[in-house]
Amino acid sequence: MPNAKPAKVVAIGESVGPQVYRILRERIIQAELLPGERLSESDAAKSLSVSRQPVREAFIKLSEEGLVQVLPQRGTFVTKISVASVMDVRFVREAIEADIVRLVAEGHAPETIAELRRQLAEQRKVPHDDRAAFLRLDELFHHTLAAAAGKAYAWSVIESVKAQMDRVRFLSVDDLHIGRLIEQHERIVDGIAAGDKAAAEEAIRLHLREILTSLPEIARSRAELFDDTE
Amino acid sequence: MPNAKPAKVVAIGESVGPQVYRILRERIIQAELLPGERLSESDAAKSLSVSRQPVREAFIKLSEEGLVQVLPQRGTFVTKISVASVMDVRFVREAIEADIVRLVAEGHAPETIAELRRQLAEQRKVPHDDRAAFLRLDELFHHTLAAAAGKAYAWSVIESVKAQMDRVRFLSVDDLHIGRLIEQHERIVDGIAAGDKAAAEEAIRLHLREILTSLPEIARSRAELFDDTE
DNA sequence: AATGCTTGACTTGTATGGTAGTAGGTTAGT
DNA sequence: ACTAACCTACTACCATACAAGTCAAGCATT
Numbered sequence A, B: 001m002p003n004a005k006p007a008k009v010v011a012i013g014e015s016v017g018p019q020v021y022r023i024l025r026e027r028i029i030q031a032e033l034l035p036g037e038r039l040s041e042s043d044a045a046k047s048l049s050v051s052r053q054p055v056r057e058a059f060i061k062l063s064e065e066g067l068v069q070v071l072p073q074r075g076t077f078v079t080k081i082s083v084a085s086v087m088d089v090r091f092v093r094e095a096i097e098a099d100i101v102r103l104v105a106e107g108h109a110p111e112t113i114a115e116l117r118r119q120l121a122e123q124r125k126v127p128h129d130d131r132a133a134f135l136r137l138d139e140l141f142h143h144t145l146a147a148a149a150g151k152a153y154a155w156s157v158i159e160s161v162k163a164q165m166d167r168v169r170f171l172s173v174d175d176l177h178i179g180r181l182i183e184q185h186e187r188i189v190d191g192i193a194a195g196d197k198a199a200a201e202e203a204i205r206l207h208l209r210e211i212l213t214s215l216p217e218i219a220r221s222r223a224e225l226f227d228d229t230e
Numbered sequence C: 001a002a003t004g005c006t007t008g009a010c011t012t013g014t015a016t017g018g019t020a021g022t023a024g025g026t027t028a029g030t
Numbered sequence D: 001a002c003t004a005a006c007c008t009a010c011t012a013c014c015a016t017a018c019a020a021g022t023c024a025a026g027c028a029t030t
Helices: A014-027 A041-048 A052-064 A083-107 A110-127 A131-148 A152-161 A163-169 A178-193 A197-208 A212-221 B016-029 B039-049 B052-064 B085-106 B112-123 B129-147 B150-159 B165-169 B178-193 B197-208 B210-221
Strands: A067-069 A075-078 B068-071 B075-078
Touching: A014 A041, A014 A052, A014 A152, A041 A052, A041 A152, A052 A067, A052 B052, A075 B052, A083 A131, A083 A152, A083 A163, A083 A178, A083 A197, A083 B085, A083 B150, A110 A131, A110 B016, A131 A178, A152 B085, A152 B150, A163 A197, A163 A212, A178 A197, A178 A212, A178 B178, A197 A212, A212 B052, B016 B039, B016 B052, B016 B165, B039 B052, B052 B068, B085 B129, B085 B150, B085 B165, B085 B178, B085 B197, B085 B210, B112 B178, B129 B150, B129 B178, B150 B165, B165 B210, B178 B197, B178 B210
Parallel strands: none
Antiparallel strands: A067 A075, B068 B075
């Protein structure tokens, strides 16, 4: 059902504001709403069959995440992707996840290692052209690491921050080097299994720097989606 | 002017919502609004001479920060301080600042080191009973490190997260061990000046773990402000 | 023809009305 | 006297009305 606008998009059981937020957030990350595109509280409200108020709350939250820019009395626009912003959130993410992995390696709990290896097997099964599927598994992998370290809150911080990175990953046109990414995952798990904190930390730092290799090329080939003038 | 409620608290030039947010945030952090206390959109709106709408937006943002808890159709309450939450944000902060300090040590720019040493001198001048003054300088010190590393965004993440820690620091009844904290600052700067990344990193990690030593005692002596049942 | 002003259709920001749901006190029933 | 149902006074949530500012198009004036 392509672009069908349901009469009532929102479901019961949760406030409308957060629902609108998630819907719009997803659309921006998946480049369904393009950088530079103009949004409007009223338009979004109409198309989602809610009032302006929850939409406004969603806009505010999106603007705090840097996904939209609200200009009073002028309009609300989907922010262009900024190489600098992506590198900023990447830095924060690397710092947090590095410490998380150290903790996991310190514990090197057998059930955690088993779970991670199970996930690695699943990742290898993903067809190389099914980007969305792999991204889901990658997300799960990192989330599992955080959970294993008992750092649910730290993961929530990462989640609230990494939208900028996710936008870029959705643009990767080529095969995403899935094989290489899985190899990096393996090194992380190996380090954890060996209880080698330093090795595991170094592995995830390298893994999270992977985006830096593809970022310039993506920014060049899809320049219209990016802000940085270069 | 003690507790005078001005007719119009808000100023021009900025939207009301964020202003209300900052006012309430400050009051919560400084324990002017006590954990467990009930807030109300209408009450806060009346006392600030604004409408309920901006107050609502402020409540939402405060709840995302974990400073209040919004219970639909029931009320909004200042969250009790939670030892677990404090440790959660502390972990995130340590992870980020550790990497920041590594960067600063790598650069070991002379003007940065000079500025930091200047701040150390100021910190030593603070009377041992002027907690607020030292906290301001401490804040400035850490902010300066982030700025020197060119990580303004990372600092903004820390700021949006560290409110839980600040609440505790405001409760420290004793002399806050100002002398010890300044010593730790000195070790950080020494590591940076020597270009010794590992030493600087270890120094700031120890520094940020300092709160762990006083936290249990504070939680015990001010148990009514804390959530954790122990 | 070119320039300046007005006007109107937008935008977000703020205020207020209406609704569903909760909680506690009160009253009726046993 | 005790229990249980009701009723009132709240709450946050959503919808709508109003205000203030922006911008562009088009008309009037020069």
